[in-house]
Amino acid sequence: MYCKNCGAQLPENAAFCGKCGAKLEAAAEAEIKASAIPEEINENTVSEVLPSEEKPQEESGTPESGKASGPSEDQGGETVTQDPSEEDIFAEPKKKKRSCLPFVIAAVVVLAIIAGAVIAFFPYVANTAMRLASPEKHQAYIYKNAAKDLAEGYLCGAVDAMTRIDGKSADGKIEIDISSEAVELIESESELDLSALENVDIDFEYSVNGNDQAIDLSSELSDITLNAELRTNSKKNEATLYLPEFNKNALEIDGDELEVKFAPFFTVLPEKEYMVSALCDYTEFLLLNARDVKRGAKNTEINGHSVKATCFETEITNELAKDAAIAVLEKAKTDKELEKYITDRVIPYASYDEDIDYEDYIDDLIEDTEEWYEETEEEGSLFLYTYVNAKGEIIAVKLEDDTDLLFIGRYQKGKNVYYEIEIIADYEDEEDDHIVILAEGTLIKDKLSIEADYSYNDEEMLSITVTGFDLKALKEGCIKGDIEIGGEAFADAFDEKALKNITVKIEADNTKEETDTSVKILMKKGELASVRIESKLKDTKKIKLHEDAVSDAEEWSEDISTGQILKLLTLFGYNPYGEMDLSQTEEL
The missing domain is CATH 1.20.5 (Single alpha-helices involved in coiled-coils or other helix-helix interfaces)
Known part of the structure; x- marks a missing residue:
């Protein structure tokens, strides 16, 4: 090899020229390659060792890079194969975007x-x-939450049940059957002669819509049939009554003259949303007016179970109760929603003075409250004890003064539930009343099944069994479940020991659209009496008043069949004409 600098001949493996000292080109290229290859290999090795999300390249198909090996171009008719360059060999694999x-x-x-x-x-x-707040604020917070749970649950359900008919019609019937055994029992405990009354069958059929009601009564008392038809119209505030067995004409009833309102019973009910918010707000406001509330850890006992709790003790004097009640009424003056509710619904149906101003209406209530407390002579205090668990739920409430007591408690552990109610009423001239109700059972998926005992002055009176009572349905205004009641109380009521085996069975399976409830009174001899209630919602239908009804009550009474009335009285042992057979008398 020769030096490119001076042209001197040199050995093949020489790195420098022996004559001029220049560095040879082959050695420089080798050094550059030697220093570059390990770095490229190291980077490539690391990228292969680390897991890569790149999909393996398929064996068949064209390579992604146009610089890959393979036939590239024709040089002078000869196919030349290009080797991959170092840049292609040692290039870092392309990374795929992760999901x-x-x-x-x-x-x-x-x-x-x-x-x-x-x-x-x-x-x-x-x-x-x-707990960091004052006992007064803490207690108000507890009761506000309890009021909200109560309102959103059972109170809203009750409103649903009562307003469900609004805008629709409901047709239904009530069947009442009283057996001859029950008649004999009533006769034995009264001075009435009911020997002519063999059985009692009473059927009510009713239709109700948003404004009008129709109630038809059909009854059989032994061999006497009685019918009655009542129609009401709330817009006209009128009603008609038709008694076909007693009078051929219907009687017109003017609500204004009687100072009553023939209105649907749900007319005065508040909207659910307002009822919830108002109950919460006023409950909190009322409790915030309490003073000197004591708070501390204190166990309570519920049906034999000791339960850890936080106890709030509040002393309620007459003065405190009066001040709190008046404060709530004063707050009501500025409540625009309450003003609208009172003005539109309550005053027209609960007050004869429909033109009364809302603020004057509240002032009248304040005046009545002050007068009531001034007339109250008792000077003692009432103590309120509220027991709360770690979640802030009220598990027991006790009201107590020097002589009287009311305790209500509920404790749940897993699926097991325990209840206790105790009432002590002290009377000056009479025997005290001491009532205790103890119950225990299970609550599984909103289905309550319990057994309860009711005792009066330490004597067991009743046993109550509740099976499959649906609490979720109850919050929707529907009653589902079975209740069975029996015990000494019935025997004591009639002074008949034979009645201690009497049982009352209530079976209810109600939905939002249909009602089916039965009540049966049973003895070993059989069924004494039964009541069955059925109803079903349907599209609204118009209910009309009776035509040609007589508006004058005195004129209407002149056409009453007195003979029919006397026949009815004989069933109850009353005959003003002595031995005369009234069954043969059509008109007297």
Whole structure:
């Protein structure tokens, strides 16, 4: 080889020229390659060792790079194959974009767990936080939540049940059957002669819509049939009554003359949303007016079970009760929603002075409240004890003064539930009343099944069994479940020991659209009496008053069949004409 600098001949493996000292080109290229290859290999090796999400290249198919090996171009008619360059060999593999879905799913799961934990433990945290507030504010917070639960649950359900008919019609019937054995029992405990009364069958059929009502009564008392038809129209505030067995004409009844309103019973009920908010707000406001509330840990006993609780003790004097009641009424003056409700619904149906101003109406209530407390001579105090668990739920309430007591408690452990109600009423000149109700059972998926005992002055009186009572349905205004009542109370009521085996069975299976409830009174001899109630909602139908009804009550009474009335009286042992057979008398 020769030096490119001076042209001197040199050995093949020489690195420098022996004559001029220049560095030879072959050595420089080798050094550059030697220093570059390990670095490229190291980077490539690391990229192969680390897991890659790049899909393996398929064995068949064209390479992604146009610089890959293979036929490239024709040079002078000869196919030349190009080797891959160092840049292609040692290039870092192209990375594929990762999917975010696994991370999103994981985040959602974590958030769901956190949200569930917050919801589950929020009552504990909130109640613990309220311990930092004053006992008065803490107690008001407890009762406000209790009022909300009560209103959103059972009170709204009751409103639903009573307003469900609004805008629709309901047709139904009530069947009452009283056996001859029951008639004999009533006769034995009264001075009436009911020997002519063999059986009693009474059927009520009714139709109701948003404004009008129709009630048809059909009854059989032994061999006497009685019918009655009542129609009402709330818009006209009128009603008609037709008694076909007594008078051929119907009687017109003017509600204004009687100072009554023939209105649907649900007309004065508030809207559910307002009822909930108002009950919560006024409950909290009332409790915030309490003074010197004591708070501390104190166990209570519910049906033999000792339960840990936080106890709030509040002394309620007559002065405090009066001040709190007046404060609530003063607050009501500024409540625009309440003003609208009172003005539109309550005053027209509960007050004869429909033109009374709302503020004057509240002032009248304040004046009545002050007068009532001024007339109250008792100077003693009433103590309210409220027992609360760790979640801030009221588990027991006790009202107590020097002589009287009321205790209501409910304790749940798992699916087992325990109830206790105790009432002590002290009378000056009479024997005290001491009533105790103890119950225990299970609550599984909103289905309550319990057995309860009722005792009066330490004597067991009644046993009550409740089976499958649906609390969820009750919150929707429907009653579902069976109740059975029996015990000594019935025997004591009639002074008949034979009646201690009497049993009352109530079976209810009601929905929002249909009602089916039966009440049966049973003895070993059989069924004494039964009541069956059925109804069904349907499209609204118009109910008309009776035509040609007589408006003058005196004129209408002149046409009454007195003979029919006397025949009816004989069934109850009354005959003003001595031995005369009234069954043969059509008209007297």
